[in-house]
Every structure is written in C-alpha cells, then in structure tokens.
Amino acid sequence: MDSTIKALERRCPRLGGPVGFDYCLTAENDQHPCFKIIDCWWEQFDVYHYLEASLPVKQFHALLQAGPPKPKASSLVELIEAARQRTRTE
Numbered sequence: 001m002d003s004t005i006k007a008l009e010r011r012c013p014r015l016g017g018p019v020g021f022d023y024c025l026t027a028e029n030d031q032h033p034c035f036k037i038i039d040c041w042w043e044q045f046d047v048y049h050y051l052e053a054s055l056p057v058k059q060f061h062a063l064l065q066a067g068p069p070k071p072k073a074s075s076l077v078e079l080i081e082a083a084r085q086r087t088r089t090e
C-alpha cells in the first residue's frame, strides 16, 4: 500500500474514533473492506479507483453492492418479538 494512503486517518462514524485507511480495508471480519469505505474516503483521495485497482474484480463488485452487516440472530429475534408485541397492542 502507498505509504501516503496508509498514513491517512479519519473519524469512523461506526466506531466513533479515529481509524487509519488500512483498518478500513479489513474492517469486516478482519478480511474485507468496510461497506462504507468509498463513502468515507472519497473526499481524501480517489478511493474508488484505488480499490478497483487493488482488489480482485469479484471482491470489488461485491463491495459496490454491499450494505450494512446483517443484524445478529439475537437482534433479529428481538426485532420479531417487538413487532409481535406492537401488532398485539394495535
């Protein structure tokens, strides 16, 4: 990775503190770029073309279509239960 890019930092809206670009590249399960990486970095450098050139084609296209991580199963159960309770009281 280019040392200039590697040295870049910004405030992470997900974590609430500073992170380096290298963190964002492997933020999802310590393997994949964060789904917000283009949104977060486009103002500092041409992150789109950087990723296009450095990621495997399949991974780059997956990143373009990625959304937020799915909620954990426990969160889903809680959401379903909350929806059930709402429909009972209506």
Ligand code: SF4
Pocket: 010, 011, 012, 013, 014, 015, 019, 023, 024, 027, 034, 035, 036, 037, 038, 040
């Ligand atoms: S790309 Fe993801 S991990 Fe990096 S700053 Fe943005 S939200 Fe945080």
